[in-house]
Amino acid sequence: xxxxxxxxxxxxxxxxxxxxxxxxxxxxxxxxxxxxxxxxxxxxxxxxxxxxxxxxxxxxxxxxxxxxxxxxxxxxxxxxxxxxxxxxxxxxxxxxxxxxxxxxxxxxxxxxxxxxxxxxxxxxxxxxxxxxxxxxxxxxxxxxxxxxxxxxxxxxxxxxxxxxxxxxxxxxxxxxxxxxxxxxxxxxxxxxxxxxxxxxxxxxxxxxxxxxxxxxxxxxxxxxxxxxxxxxxxxxxxxxxxxxxxxxxxxxxxxxxxxxxxxxxxxx
Amino acid sequence: xxxxxxxxxxxxxxxxxxxxxxxxxxxxxxxxxxxxxxxxxxxxxxxxxxxxxxxxxxxxxxxxxxxxxxxxxxxxxxxxxxxxxxxxxxxxxxxxxxxxxxxxxxxxxxxxxxxxxxxxxxxxxxxxxxxxxxxxxxxxxxxxxxxxxxxxxxxxxxxxxxxxxxxxxxxxxxxxxxxxxxxxxxxxxxxxxxxxxxxxxxxxxxxxxxxxxxxxx
Numbered sequence: 001x002x003x004x005x006x007x008x009x010x011x012x013x014x015x016x017x018x019x020x021x022x023x024x025x026x027x028x029x030x031x032x033x034x035x036x037x038x039x040x041x042x043x044x045x046x047x048x049x050x051x052x053x054x055x056x057x058x059x060x061x062x063x064x065x066x067x068x069x070x071x072x073x074x075x076x077x078x079x080x081x082x083x084x085x086x087x088x089x090x091x092x093x094x095x096x097x098x099x100x101x102x103x104x105x106x107x108x109x110x111x112x113x114x115x116x117x118x119x120x121x122x123x124x125x126x127x128x129x130x131x132x133x134x135x136x137x138x139x140x141x142x143x144x145x146x147x148x149x150x151x152x153x154x155x156x157x158x159x160x161x162x163x164x165x166x167x168x169x170x171x172x173x174x175x176x177x178x179x180x181x182x183x184x185x186x187x188x189x190x191x192x193x194x195x196x197x198x199x200x201x202x203x204x205x206x207x208x209x210x211x212x213x214x215x216x217x218x219x220x221x222x223x224x225x226x227x228x229x230x231x232x233x234x235x236x237x238x239x240x241x242x243x244x245x246x247x248x249x250x251x252x253x254x255x256x257x258x259x260x261x262x263x264x265x266x267x268x
Numbered sequence: 269x270x271x272x273x274x275x276x277x278x279x280x281x282x283x284x285x286x287x288x289x290x291x292x293x294x295x296x297x298x299x300x301x302x303x304x305x306x307x308x309x310x311x312x313x314x315x316x317x318x319x320x321x322x323x324x325x326x327x328x329x330x331x332x333x334x335x336x337x338x339x340x341x342x343x344x345x346x347x348x349x350x351x352x353x354x355x356x357x358x359x360x361x362x363x364x365x366x367x368x369x370x371x372x373x374x375x376x377x378x379x380x381x382x383x384x385x386x387x388x389x390x391x392x393x394x395x396x397x398x399x400x401x402x403x404x405x406x407x408x409x410x411x412x413x414x415x416x417x418x419x420x421x422x423x424x425x426x427x428x429x430x431x432x433x434x435x436x437x438x439x440x441x442x443x444x445x446x447x448x449x450x451x452x453x454x455x456x457x458x459x460x461x462x463x464x465x466x467x468x469x470x471x472x473x474x475x476x477x478x479x480x481x482x483x484x485x
Contacts, residue, residue, distance in 0.1 A: 005293050008286030026293070030300065085338075130325045137325065138333075140479075144439075166435065186337035186475045189373045192435030212439035214371035216333055216479050265329035265481075268359060 082168050082241040085188060089180040090172075090239050101170065101241040104145060104256055117145075117258050118237035125176065125232035126262050129219040132229050137218075137265040141171055141187075143238050144212040145256035166190040166243040167251055169211050175222065177231035183239070187215045190243065213238075218267065236260050330482040332359045336372065336475060343457040345469045349390070349397055352473055356454035357480050363448040365483040368393075368401075370455040371439040372476025376469075387471060391442050392456045401442035408460055438473075443483075453480055 006022055008014065083100045091098045094105035094115040104117035126136040147167065171187040189211060217236070219229050238258055242251060275295060276288035334357055341353025355370070368391050376387060388404035390397050399406075440455065455478070457471065 005290075005297060007290040007293070010286065012286060014284045014286065014289075022293070026296070029297075137329075138331065140481075169437070186335055186477055187371075188475055189437035190435060191437060209436075211437045212371070213437065214369040214439045214441070214479065215477055216331070218333065218335075220335070263329055263331070264325075264327070265331050266324075266326035268330050268332050 082166075082243040086183055086185045088172070088182050090241075092181075097240075101168070101239040104169070104238040104240045104253070116237065117143075117256050118235060119258055119260050120235040121233065121260075121262075125234035127230060127232055128217065128222055129229050130264075130266065132219075134262075135264050136262040137267055138263050139217040139233065139236070140261040140263055141213070141215040141217060141236055142259045143169075143171060143214075143257070144210055145169065145238065145240075146254040147191075147209045147211065147251070148254050149250070149252040166192040167211075168241040168243055169213065170239050171213055171215055172237050172239055173217060173221070173233055174235040174237075175225070175227050175231050175233055177227040178225070181237065182225050184215055184217065184221060187213050189213055328483075332357050332480040332482075334478040336473075336477060338475065339473075341372075341473045341476075343387075343471050343473070345459050345461075345471070347461070349392065349456040349458045351392075352455045352457055355473075355476070355478055356452060357478055358450065358452045359480060359482075360450050361446055361448060361482060363446060365443055365445055366451075366453070367441065367443050367479075367481040367483060368453050369439065369441040369479040369481075370476070371437070371479075372455075372473040373435065374438045374471065374473055375435050376471040386460050388458045388460070389438055389440055390456055390458075391440060391453060393444055393446070393453050394451055397456060398442050398444060401440050403438060403440050454478075 005025060008018075012018065087100045090100055091102035094103055094107050096102065105115045107115045126139065127134045128136060128138065130137050150167065168188065168190040170189065171184045172181040173184060174181050191209065191211065217233065222229060222231060222233070236258065238256065240251075240253070274292040276285070276292055278284060278288075334355065336355065339353075341355055343352045344350045352372075355372075370391060374387075374389075386404075388402060388406060390399070390403065391401040392398065459469075459471070
């Protein structure tokens, strides 16, 4: 609602008291402007190179990593075997593929990420929720990775119907409330082959397949992990694994990109 | 507000006219009621402005969100576009632009050689499929893509050129201009039918997320 100033009517005394009172009203009004006072687009164009930057908390920024990597000779098996949906943690070292899942990346990858598909936020990180001090409602995560080749390797045991070799990815986040990385369950993705195994001697299947994951990390995700909303999200990363693979399966990945945008926004 | 100038400039020696005063004030009042734009802010102040507790949470963005962890949503093997289970979001808007992102894992049974030729995916806004969000060529032809040398069994069977099948991740998105009012957005799928099968091979999604980000622009 617009401010309705106390206008001067005919006969009003134009004295210092009246003038100062009206100017004070103007001061109060200007100091408490509402969103309705803004023309649409004010914070989305000329004061930001990109739309989402306009909403970024001043303590934060957009995070992104794009690395050209090749896993040409990395053998994923037998060191890595997907065991359980939603499992937390995993191998933290790029190029060491053990356990349920491993961080995407390789030591030979160039770039500032140190070979890992892992982003660390500045300072203490962010508390999610607009009332928790950092004015960050959520963190928008976008991930994609390119698969070059998949080779089943030695003939795998014939899988039962519905179970075939699958390549698995997911996103995880780290909080100062726990020592391990936590999987964002709904980001678990996989692509599956038909029920055919290819021999090691045969040509490797060239896929050039892109896996993409979009996710909004919200305060509820912290609550689901048993964390208080005053705890910080300190980083995010992407994980990879193999499911029901043969003894010498080889997965060759190439470029990946992980981006994170802390958002100043209102969840409706 | 960059163009708000006092209409009447007081001149020394003349009486203050109350109507001129009122008119001067009104011009600034009007500008602060929806006229403030990028010219009113010094470069670099936006970030500090957003950090203030007193600024409204939706000063720049609003979002609606549907999380689908562990959820399996079915889409029917029928002719034409079909919704993906109950994945949908209805919201009220003052108008502007929305960024919609849908990300999930798709299951279209890969064992059905020559029976299911794949599917297209897209976002539907207020009942209208948005072509800019289409995943797949849109071609409804069901000629199969060859698997290559018969002695090398393909790891993936994409089968139909314009469609996709198997188990695979899917992320589609689009930016749409919307008028003020109530809107509904949802992902939809369209199977490419073979000549022999017209029903019975529904697809499903697993996990996923629907994000609607309202941009004040």
